[in-house]
Structures are given as C-alpha cells and as structure tokens.
Amino acid sequence: MVIQRFTATSHPRHLESIKSAASTVAYDLVKFYTGNNTGDTPGNLPDPYYWWEAGAFFGALVNYWSYTGDTIYTEITRQALVHQAGEKGDFMPTNQTYTEGNDDQMFWAIAAMAAAERNFPNPESGPGYLSMVQAVFNEQAGRWDPECHGGLRWQIYTWNSGYNYKNSISNGGFFNMAARLARYTGNETYAEWATKSYEWSKKVGLVGDKNEIFDGVTTTDSCSSHDHNRWSYNAGIFLHGTSVMYNYTASLSSDSSTNTSGVWKERMDGLLAASSHFFSKNESSMNVMFEPLCELTGSCNVDQLSFKAYLSRWLAEVTQYAPYTYDQVMAYLRPTAEAAVKQCQGGERGTSCGMRWSSGTYDGTTGVGQQMGTLEVLQALLTSDVGGALTSTTGGTSESNPAAGTGDNKTDTDVPERQLTTADRAGAGILTVVGVSGICSAVYMMLS
Numbered sequence: 001m002v003i004q005r006f007t008a009t010s011h012p013r014h015l016e017s018i019k020s021a022a023s024t025v026a027y028d029l030v031k032f033y034t035g036n037n038t039g040d041t042p043g044n045l046p047d048p049y050y051w052w053e054a055g056a057f058f059g060a061l062v063n064y065w066s067y068t069g070d071t072i073y074t075e076i077t078r079q080a081l082v083h084q085a086g087e088k089g090d091f092m093p094t095n096q097t098y099t100e101g102n103d104d105q106m107f108w109a110i111a112a113m114a115a116a117e118r119n120f121p122n123p124e125s126g127p128g129y130l131s132m133v134q135a136v137f138n139e140q141a142g143r144w145d146p147e148c149h150g151g152l153r154w155q156i157y158t159w160n161s162g163y164n165y166k167n168s169i170s171n172g173g174f175f176n177m178a179a180r181l182a183r184y185t186g187n188e189t190y191a192e193w194a195t196k197s198y199e200w201s202k203k204v205g206l207v208g209d210k211n212e213i214f215d216g217v218t219t220t221d222s223c224s225s226h227d228h229n230r231w232s233y234n235a236g237i238f239l240h241g242t243s244v245m246y247n248y249t250a251s252l253s254s255d256s257s258t259n260t261s262g263v264w265k266e267r268m269d270g271l272l273a274a275s276s277h278f279f280s281k282n283e284s285s286m287n288v289m290f291e292p293l294c295e296l297t298g299s300c301n302v303d304q305l306s307f308k309a310y311l312s313r314w315l316a317e318v319t320q321y322a323p324y325t326y327d328q329v330m331a332y333l334r335p336t337a338e339a340a341v342k343q344c345q346g347g348e349r350g351t352s353c354g355m356r357w358s359s360g361t362y363d364g365t366t367g368v369g370q371q372m373g374t375l376e377v378l379q380a381l382l383t384s385d386v387g388g389a390l391t392s393t394t395g396g397t398s399e400s401n402p403a404a405g406t407g408d409n410k411t412d413t414d415v416p417e418r419q420l421t422t423a424d425r426a427g428a429g430i431l432t433v434v435g436v437s438g439i440c441s442a443v444y445m446m447l448s
Contacts, residue, residue: 015385022067023068028347032046051104053107053306059107109136113184119390137190152171168237169234175198195260198238213230214228232307232308245267287332315380334381352371
C-alpha cells in the first residue's frame, strides 16, 4: 500500500492527517533551535550544526508555513532571516563573514527567495527578502572567476580551506538563484546568468554526459581533476533550477529569441531521470530515497544527514514549475514519505525521526538533518494543494532592489585578509569530505 494523491476537495480527511503529521515532525525539528533563547543569536543552530544548515532549516520552516498554513513558527523564522541577513542585507553577518563560503551564503539566500515567492510575512523594516537575494546574486556574480574560464569557487576568501575547489552546490546554487530571480522579476539579465552558469557547469564537467551531477573540480590543474561523488542535494539544486528556467521560458512569447523552453525541458527531463540514482531499487524498499555514498554504511556526517531534505524539497517544487512531471515525481515521493514517517519512533515522545528510511525501522539517530528530511518529504505530499511560486506580476509583494550588494552595500571589501585560525576552520562548514502512535496513526489514515 502506498500513500495516495490527496486534494483538499476530494480527500480533506487525508489532507488534514498529513498536516497533523507534519506538525508533529516540525515540533521535534524546532526543538533543536536555540537562537530564540536569551543570550543566543537569532538564526543560529547549536553545535554541531554549521551556519549554512541553519539557513536550510529556516527554508524548511518557510515551506512548512506555506504548505500547512500553520503560523506558529512564523516569527522565529522572520527574525532569523532578518538577523542573519546582516547590516547590509546580504547574508554576510559579522559573526560568519570570515569563514562562510559561497554555498553557505546561498543556502540562506534561497530560504529568503522561498519567502519572497510564497509571500511569507515581510520584514517589518530594512530590506525585503527579494532584495536580500539580489544582494547575494550581485556579490556572487562579482566573484565569477577567470580560472577554468568561469564558475564560482567554493570558498569566498583565499585563507579558507577549499578555495581551490569549484563545487556543484556553489555553482548550482548560483544558477538556481539566477533562474528564480529571472522568473520573479522578469529581468532577462538574470536569465542570461542562469544560462551562462549552467552551460559552464556542463562544459567543466560538473554536469555529466548522462546528467549526473558530480561534486566538484579543482582549479590547481585547470579543472581537469573531478570529484565524481554524487550527492542528492547537488542533483536536486540543478534539477530545480532547470524546472524554473523551463517554466520561465515557456511563459515567453513563442517568437521571442529568449524562448528556450524546449532546451530547458530536455535538460530538466534528463536530470529528473538521473535522480533515480537516489532511490532504492530493492523490492522491500522500492523507490524510497537514500544517500548511496554514506547511508548504507552509516558513515554520513552531520552535513550529509540533511541532504535528502533538499532533494525532497526541490523535487516537490519541480511538479509546480512543470506539472507534467507530477506522476513521475510522486512515484518517488509517496513511498519515500510513507517509509520516512513510519520510522519516526525515537526520542522521549517516540516521534523523533532517523536517517535510514528504507530500512523500515528507526535507526537510533536523531538530529536536525534527519528531522528536516522527514518534514520536507512529508509536506511535499501537499504540493498539489497549494499555489506555486509567485512572481512580481502574480501577487508577489517582496521589496526589490536590483542594486543591492553593489557599491557601498557590498560586504566583501569590508573583510581584511588574515590567517585562518583553528576556530575559523571549525566554523568553516566543510560540506564535502570525499508520538510513535501520533505519527503512525496519521500514516494509517493516509494508506489505502
């Protein structure tokens, strides 16, 4: 038995049961957050979680608000986004600037982009969510690097380990931001950057001949050495970006020179087919998502424990940008959600979730990544019951500032070069190193 496709009109009981289960999972997720405690920093997660994952955490809560309508976490989410955007609204706050990489900054930016696209309650003062993303885009476009004829380095500053590495999550994130800004604003310059960054990623080999997304390339040998490891979040961010570009270009006039929807459809379809790599082929766990490089051996680090959350998030949104993919995507997300929720049997309440969804049983682990992954794939089942991402012409209200992140508002030039300390290395966030009854009853209500 698998989870059925539900709609608010034809299956209201099932819809509410999914929302109820999501509420339980979200509650256990937010218990990890300490940034709203007296003396703590809004937006930060405690050790061992790096700053970038906090950005992903609040992106998940923006989605939770959008999918369920539950406003209980709205204020801590808005507070976190505003605080971590920093004085210049570019997600380079003083407590992170020395150590953050392009991917770290990007994860916060795409949380803000989701807030803009979903009309999440706007900041009470200061720059809007859209302006924050524009600031990050402008700064990262300024970092487009001549080594290997383009692309972004993993790290922003020379003193951070990984500066000589150009990875997929940084370049895929920049591509994703550009695509979403193009669609939201209608500004063709963003679309040109999206095309440029995708085509560079393909040329340099981050995007393989069979639409595999490899982890990265080193600049010290003209980007001829590749790390061919495949991680789920890398696949997801490129797939999501191509679906946005397909949606955006399909909306253009058919006789427009910028209408390349057929090209983007082909790319999206290829990446979607390649994403099957991250779903089990075993009969007992058919089509359940897993992380092939580390999950079966129990070797996933803290970062990698969260990667499935992002593939789940982005796959669900692909169906909104390209509705014809719905059945194909849900053939993966339904059994994955069922398996993920069934194993949420840990913690004091018996509702905490583990990592190995395909095992059928709780694996004994708890953490932000495990909990966020279950939340994202569970609320993905609601994707057909909420509106898609807005634009500036379809009701989006976020404040725009195309010049954000340039001139006096650019943070990069404020940071003096210095030697990296042990504390900095610990905070650099190295991403790439090679009630039970309550939830279960909701699951049973969803089964047929």
